[in-house]
Structures are given as structure tokens and as C-alpha cells.
Amino acid sequence: MGASKIMPFEATAIESIPDTVNRCKATFRAQTTKPLSYRLTQLRKLYWGINDYADALVESCKQDLGKPVFETFMAEVDWCKNDIVFVTKNLEKWMKDEAAPDIAFSNSLLNPTIRKEPLGTVLVIGAYNFPVQLQLGPVIGAIAAGCTVVLKPSEVSPATAMVIKNIVEQYLDPDCVAVVNGGVPETTALLNEKWDKIFYTGSAGVGTIIAKKAAETLTPVTLELGGLNPAFITNNADPRLAARRLLWGKLLNAGQVCMSENYIMVEKEILPQFVEQLKIALKEFYPNGQRNSEDYARIVNKRHFQRIKKMLDETRGKILIGGEMDESQNFMEITVVLVEDEHDPVVVDEIFGPIMPILVVDSIESAIRTANSVHSTPLGLYAFGSKAETSKILNEVTSGGASINDAYYHGSIPTLAFGGVGNSGQGAYRGKASFDTFTHRRSVTTTPGWMESLIDVRYPPYAGKLAKMRRLTTQKPNFDREGREIKGVGYWLSFVFGLGANSLKGAVARWVMVALVAVGLKKAQGSSSLPPWLR
Known part of the structure; x- marks a missing residue:
């Protein structure tokens, strides 16, 4: 089954979208998705769908992004399978009612409880750079929470979008989970529907459009966006480790990673050692060069290739390493650029590609000021140095997440909540956080009849009752x-x-x-x- 031929991309008929959405809404209203047994069955079937179509997903990711087999299994196929296993093992515990915390003795008589209830029918709009993980990951959370879901995969990774459609249609309840493929017209039609939540992964520009559209109907959103993620290398850092780990962060998926470092601030004394270690690591990773390696991805399409190339064409910086590219293959070598200031074209916008800008700084304080002026709320932050220095950076620079002495390792742990802050997004998911993001925590109290004589102080007329009320509540x-x-x-x-x-x-x-x-x-x-x- 997984070795079947990948079908050509085909957009969903726009006129069918309202019926698809209404079918999912009817399924939710019928209480079909609420039982634990139903949720577990759907998740387990999705696991086997991903497993059976693993070869097709590897091939589709290669077609869409030139993604290496290792990266597809590590960050796509196995990631989703492991997430499903973790969720299914813990879902019953997560679904249980919770006693309200820190309740005073008098209020405890009302048995205050928090119920976990699914939000309803949700829309998930995926991203192209990790076309399996970033599209099925939120769907796993939605199913676990008891929601029905419509998934809109990215049309920029069309081969994978078609494989995912096949998996969903063959393995999952079609009245619970549906896939709508297409581009802007289909997405617009979906956004014209009323949802109980919208989950979007992608650029800040599109995220703004979605947030505005959702606001018209008071629809809650989770936005997983990118950011101008800073990296810090102090004079006390280990230059070899910093070079290897940050280089890996830029090489994975050819730098098409929302958490990838957008610029690296290096204290001047350690700069020569750091650059030298970059050269050594690059040669070690790709002894025959990146172009000839099966372990290096390609830029997703010519439009994005030209966008990244334009940054290099306009930079005022000096290329220290790399720079080779071939548009016919969407190949772009890792390119290390020494820039003069934070206003350089390769710094002011999110790169989302294999460019590694280096900015020399005089001190940690200077680097912190730069990070807070360039983009005060990045998705990720990466600091290399002494414990005191990295603690200072963490304390003074806000970010969605952070990895100390590494490149976005915090984002590779599927049970650690992942999300942005401010301009880099809102909300979080992965593991239990995926369940939580599609769940309504409903507060419930039950007042027994025998308490009537105790609470009659709240009823009018109020004359003479204020003092008594204050004695009870102050x-x-x-x-x-x-x-x-x-x-x-x-x-x-x-x-x-x-x-x-x-x-x-x-x-x-x-x-x-x-x-x-x-x-x-x-x-x-x-x-x-x-x-x-x-x-």
C-alpha cells in the first residue's frame, strides 16, 4: 500500500467544501467523537496509515523538497508515529475531570470540577517545510481532544498533500476527519466557514490574514509562525560545539525550518575560531560537497529560491563560506555571510533557507540590545557561553522557546510544548499540549439542596446582610x-x-x-x- 504511486496533485472542488464542513459538524453534534474508545481507535488507525504509507511519504518529501530519507523518517514519519503512541498511552488520564485547585473549605462543598471537553469542529492549515509533521501533528491533537477536523495541507508540497489525503481517506472516519487540497481559492472558501478553532502554521503575513478573518466570527486561533531567531556566541563558548550544532540547524531541510537561527551574534575574540570550526564541520558532514550528497535537501520551488537568492544579491556583507547555487535544481549551498549591522538584507527578514549571517558584537549587552531591537519576540533563541552569560540572555531576551548550547533542540522533543510568543505566534502544541490546545476546560459546580439555609444571605432584600456576607467571604x-x-x-x-x-x-x-x-x-x-x- 505504501509503495503505491503518488497521484498528481488535484484541488478539491470548492463547491464541495460546505458539505464537507457540515458533515464534520454533524458528526461532532452527534457526540460520535467524544468517547475515549473512538478517539483511540482513530489515532491507532492513523498510526498504521502513516506506517503503511512510509515509503510513499519518503518519496513525496523527496519530490517536494529533495528531503533526505534520514530527515523524513526522523522529523516526519517517526515523529508522528511516536507522538501517536505517547498520546494514546496518556489520553485516558488527560481526559479525566480535575478537582479545582486551591479551593477554600467552604467552596469545596460545591464540588468544583474542571471538565475536559472538545472545542468542536476545527480547521488545520499546514505548512510545506515539514509537510507530514506540521500537518498531521495538529490533527493528532484534534482527534485526541475529541474534535472533528478538516485539514488543509500546503499546496507548496503537493506530492505529500496527496499522500496525506490518501492516508486520511483510507484509514480514518470520513465523517470525522477530511482533507481539502488546493491553494488560495480553497483556503478562502474554508475561512468563510464558521469554525470552533483554526490552527495555522506558516508565515506571519498569512497568519495576520487568518487572525483577522477569525476575529470576524470570534473564532479562537493557534498561530505557529516563524521569526528572526537570534543565536549568541560568547568568548567563553566552545567554538567547535557552537559551529557543529548551529551548522546542523542550518543544514537540516536546507534551512527551511521556522526555528532555524536567522543571524548569529559572535563576540569578536572568538570569531576566527568559530569560522574555522564551521569549515571543519562542513567538510566532515559533506566530504564530497553538498551538491553530490543525498543528505542535503533542496529549496522547495523556484519562487522561494529566487526570494533567498535576492537576499544574497543585496547583502552588503562578505561571503566567508559557500555561495554556490543552481536554480535548475533549486540547489543552494550553505552560505556564511559576515554582515556589518543588523539592517543587512539577510538579517531584517526571515531567511527560511541556508544562509548563515554572522554579526560581530563587542559584548553580550550589545548582542542583547540588538536582539531586542531586531525582533523582540522570536520563535527560538540559541545561546552558547558560560552559565551566567546564557542565564542573562534568557532573562533579558523573550522567545517562544530556547535551546542552550544547541540549535532548536527544544523543538525536537515531541512531548515538550512548542509555540511562539508575540510576533512569532500564539498558543502551543505537541504531546499533552496538542490535547490542551483543542480542549475547553469547563468549570462546573454542583450546589446541594441542603445548603440553601447557608447561602440565603445572597438573596434580596439585602438589608442587614452585608456584614454577614463579608464575614463569610472576606x-x-x-x-x-x-x-x-x-x-x-x-x-x-x-x-x-x-x-x-x-x-x-x-x-x-x-x-x-x-x-x-x-x-x-x-x-x-x-x-x-x-x-x-x-x-
């Missing part, structure tokens, strides 16, 4: 007017009675405190009627 501050914390008897009583009502520790602590108070009162009255264990 929280005493544990701080003075200068903001200093006060830890007196009242503080400890408040702490004990505020412990979680459903916590064994909290229950024990409350009854111990009640017993101690009772003992104190009896002793104060000189009573000798206490039981032996309280005397």
Missing part, C-alpha cells in the same frame, strides 16, 4: 501597607483552611487544626473532661 491580607508579608496566627489558619478540599493533606491539616483549637478552648476554660488523647 479574605484577610497577609501583608502590611508597605507590602511586607505578615505570618501570624491568622496567616496559618488561612493557609490550613485554604488547602485543597480534595487533598488528603489538606483534610488532615484542617481536622488537626480544628482539634488544636478545641483543645485550646477547653484548656482555657479549665475543663478536665477532655479525652485522654487530647489532654
Whole structure:
């Protein structure tokens, strides 16, 4: 099955899109997708669909991106299969109701609970650079959450889009998950539908359009965007490790990675060693050159090739390594450029290709100022140096995620929540975070009938009731007017009675405190009627 021929790309008929969406909505309203057993069955079938079509996915990724077999299995096929296994092993636990945390004793009588409920019918719009992981990854989360989902794969990776369509149609419930292929017209038609959530991976420009469209119907969005990701190399860094790891970050998928470093700031003393180590590592990785290697991808199409080439044509920097390219094959060699400032054309825009700009800095402080001025909320941040230096960088530069002494390793762990901040996106997914992003945490309380006499203070007429209400609800501050914390008897009583009502520790602590108070009162009255264990 997986060795079957990849069909030519075919766009979905626009007039069929409303019926597809309505079918998924009807399935959700029928409660079909809510049971654990249904979700697990769909996820397990998707696993075997990916497994059976592994060879076809390898071939389609090669057709679309020239992607090496190793990279397709590591970051696409095996990534999705491992994610499904992790999700299925933990889904029952994630779906369970949660007791509300830190509930006061009086509120615990209402059994406050958080239910995990699917958002509904969701739209997933995928990206071309990792056309399996970035498209099926969110779908895994949507199915796990109990949603129905329509997937719109990227038309820029058409071969993989068709393979994914085959997998979904052959292995999954067509009333639960559907694939719509096409370009701008089909995407526009999808955005004209009302969704319970839209999940988009791609550029900030398109993300802005989607966010505006979603705002018209108050539809929540998760946006996984790119960013001008900075890397820092201090004089205390290991130049060999920095070179090898950052070079790997730029070589993977020919630099077409949203987390890839967009520019590297290097303290001047370590620059010669770093550049030399780049040359050594490059020769080690590709002893016969990148052009002749099966381990190096190609740029996805001529439009993106020309976009990246234009940056190199306009740079004011000096090429230190590489620069070879062949448009007929969409081949572009890794190109290291020493730039003069952060306003160079290869720095001001997201590269999304195999260009590695280096900017020399005088100090860590200078590098931090540059990072915060170029793009204050990148998707990733990569710092090499002493612990004190990397801690300072983490503390003073905001990013969606960060890898210390490596290139975007934080994004390669499928159980670690992944997402941007500010201009690099909103929301997160992967592992449990994928379940959470398509789940509504619904707060529920149940007020027993016998409590009516306790809560009648809330009913009109209000005359004479305010003081009573305040005695029941007012929280005493544990701080003075200068903001200093006060830890007196009242503080400890408040702490004990505020412990979680459903916590064994909290229950024990409350009854111990009640017993101690009772003992104190009896002793104060000189009573000798206490039981032996309280005397």
C-alpha cells in the first residue's frame, strides 16, 4: 500500500467544501467523537496509515523538497508515529475531570470540577517545510481532544498533500476527519466557514490574514509562525560545539525550518575560531560537497529560491563560506555571510533557507540590545557561553522557546510544548499540549439542596446582610501597607483552611487544626473532661 504511486496533485472542488464542513459538524453534534474508545481507535488507525504509507511519504518529501530519507523518517514519519503512541498511552488520564485547585473549605462543598471537553469542529492549515509533521501533528491533537477536523495541507508540497489525503481517506472516519487540497481559492472558501478553532502554521503575513478573518466570527486561533531567531556566541563558548550544532540547524531541510537561527551574534575574540570550526564541520558532514550528497535537501520551488537568492544579491556583507547555487535544481549551498549591522538584507527578514549571517558584537549587552531591537519576540533563541552569560540572555531576551548550547533542540522533543510568543505566534502544541490546545476546560459546580439555609444571605432584600456576607467571604491580607508579608496566627489558619478540599493533606491539616483549637478552648476554660488523647 505504501509503495503505491503518488497521484498528481488535484484541488478539491470548492463547491464541495460546505458539505464537507457540515458533515464534520454533524458528526461532532452527534457526540460520535467524544468517547475515549473512538478517539483511540482513530489515532491507532492513523498510526498504521502513516506506517503503511512510509515509503510513499519518503518519496513525496523527496519530490517536494529533495528531503533526505534520514530527515523524513526522523522529523516526519517517526515523529508522528511516536507522538501517536505517547498520546494514546496518556489520553485516558488527560481526559479525566480535575478537582479545582486551591479551593477554600467552604467552596469545596460545591464540588468544583474542571471538565475536559472538545472545542468542536476545527480547521488545520499546514505548512510545506515539514509537510507530514506540521500537518498531521495538529490533527493528532484534534482527534485526541475529541474534535472533528478538516485539514488543509500546503499546496507548496503537493506530492505529500496527496499522500496525506490518501492516508486520511483510507484509514480514518470520513465523517470525522477530511482533507481539502488546493491553494488560495480553497483556503478562502474554508475561512468563510464558521469554525470552533483554526490552527495555522506558516508565515506571519498569512497568519495576520487568518487572525483577522477569525476575529470576524470570534473564532479562537493557534498561530505557529516563524521569526528572526537570534543565536549568541560568547568568548567563553566552545567554538567547535557552537559551529557543529548551529551548522546542523542550518543544514537540516536546507534551512527551511521556522526555528532555524536567522543571524548569529559572535563576540569578536572568538570569531576566527568559530569560522574555522564551521569549515571543519562542513567538510566532515559533506566530504564530497553538498551538491553530490543525498543528505542535503533542496529549496522547495523556484519562487522561494529566487526570494533567498535576492537576499544574497543585496547583502552588503562578505561571503566567508559557500555561495554556490543552481536554480535548475533549486540547489543552494550553505552560505556564511559576515554582515556589518543588523539592517543587512539577510538579517531584517526571515531567511527560511541556508544562509548563515554572522554579526560581530563587542559584548553580550550589545548582542542583547540588538536582539531586542531586531525582533523582540522570536520563535527560538540559541545561546552558547558560560552559565551566567546564557542565564542573562534568557532573562533579558523573550522567545517562544530556547535551546542552550544547541540549535532548536527544544523543538525536537515531541512531548515538550512548542509555540511562539508575540510576533512569532500564539498558543502551543505537541504531546499533552496538542490535547490542551483543542480542549475547553469547563468549570462546573454542583450546589446541594441542603445548603440553601447557608447561602440565603445572597438573596434580596439585602438589608442587614452585608456584614454577614463579608464575614463569610472576606479574605484577610497577609501583608502590611508597605507590602511586607505578615505570618501570624491568622496567616496559618488561612493557609490550613485554604488547602485543597480534595487533598488528603489538606483534610488532615484542617481536622488537626480544628482539634488544636478545641483543645485550646477547653484548656482555657479549665475543663478536665477532655479525652485522654487530647489532654
